[in-house]
Amino acid sequence: MVAELLMECRTALDVGAGFGALALPLARRLARVTAIEPAAAMAAALRRAAAREGLGNLTVHEAAWGDVDVGPHDLVVCAHVSSLLAPGSPFLAAVGRLAERGVVLVRDLPGGQDKFFFGELYPLLLGRPYAHGCDGRETLEALERLGVAPTVTPIEYDSDQPFDSLEEACDFWMEYMRLVGAGARDSLRAFLAERLARDGEGWIARFRKRAVVVHWRTGAAGG
Numbered sequence: 001m002v003a004e005l006l007m008e009c010r011t012a013l014d015v016g017a018g019f020g021a022l023a024l025p026l027a028r029r030l031a032r033v034t035a036i037e038p039a040a041a042m043a044a045a046l047r048r049a050a051a052r053e054g055l056g057n058l059t060v061h062e063a064a065w066g067d068v069d070v071g072p073h074d075l076v077v078c079a080h081v082s083s084l085l086a087p088g089s090p091f092l093a094a095v096g097r098l099a100e101r102g103v104v105l106v107r108d109l110p111g112g113q114d115k116f117f118f119g120e121l122y123p124l125l126l127g128r129p130y131a132h133g134c135d136g137r138e139t140l141e142a143l144e145r146l147g148v149a150p151t152v153t154p155i156e157y158d159s160d161q162p163f164d165s166l167e168e169a170c171d172f173w174m175e176y177m178r179l180v181g182a183g184a185r186d187s188l189r190a191f192l193a194e195r196l197a198r199d200g201e202g203w204i205a206r207f208r209k210r211a212v213v214v215h216w217r218t219g220a221a222g223g
């Protein structure tokens with residue numbers, strides 16, 4: 001079980017950490033966590049969240065995987081980073097050597113809710129349909145080709161994303177969808193004001209998702 005693996009780990013590396021859906025809870029229970037996140041807005045939001053909670057054991061590198069040398073960690077996690085979890089990814093081939101105790105990968109499965117409203121926002125703001133690129137089955141096939149036989153656990157979960165303000169939410173979507181211009185931002189703001197829920201002073205984007213958790217032991221524990 002992932003929980004048993006986690007109990008044996010003191011350090012973790014979260015690759016493509018985003019807002020910290022995994023990095024923050026890991027930092028609450030492990031001695032040291034490193035997060036790699038190339039998107040400036042996400043890395044900044046993660047640093048702010050860590051500072052708010054006083055999590056001085058979480059280090060955030062604003063970088064893509066391969067661009068920063070982070071050293072060994074007991075556990076390497078990577079969730080929902082389709083480019084790194086796709087067949088042929090150098091990350092998939094190397095991750096077993098990066099982790100001293102184990103690896104946990106998470107990818108969406110078809111049938112969950114559309115994350116970030118991309119199914120609606122792509123036609124609206126980019127004039128093209130959204131091609132959903134995250135399917136755990138291709139990651140499992142890629143691991144099989146690499147000779148890795150992981151434990152596979154399908155899950156359902158809430159993937160809620162908090163924002164301090166509507167402008168912060170706009171910053172996030174503008175960067176993530178690579179949008180430019182005041183017109184796009186105005187349309188986005190109107191859309192998000194309808195779709196996000198109020199959460200005290202802030203806003204929250206709620207998504208129900210289906211995913212697969214893939215884990216295996218490495219190093220001496222891997223056998």
Ligand SMILES: C[S@@+](CC[C@H](N)C(=O)[O-])C[C@H]1O[C@@H](n2cnc3c(N)ncnc32)[C@H](O)[C@@H]1O
Nearest residue numbers: 015016017018021038039042064065079080081
């Ligand atoms: C869908 S988000 C997932 C965030 C987080 N892992 C989670 O599960 O909530 C994918 C993240 O991977 C990051 N990313 C994309 N390419 C990457 C790369 N080559 N190296 C590291 N992170 C990357 C993106 O900036 C984005 O924040």
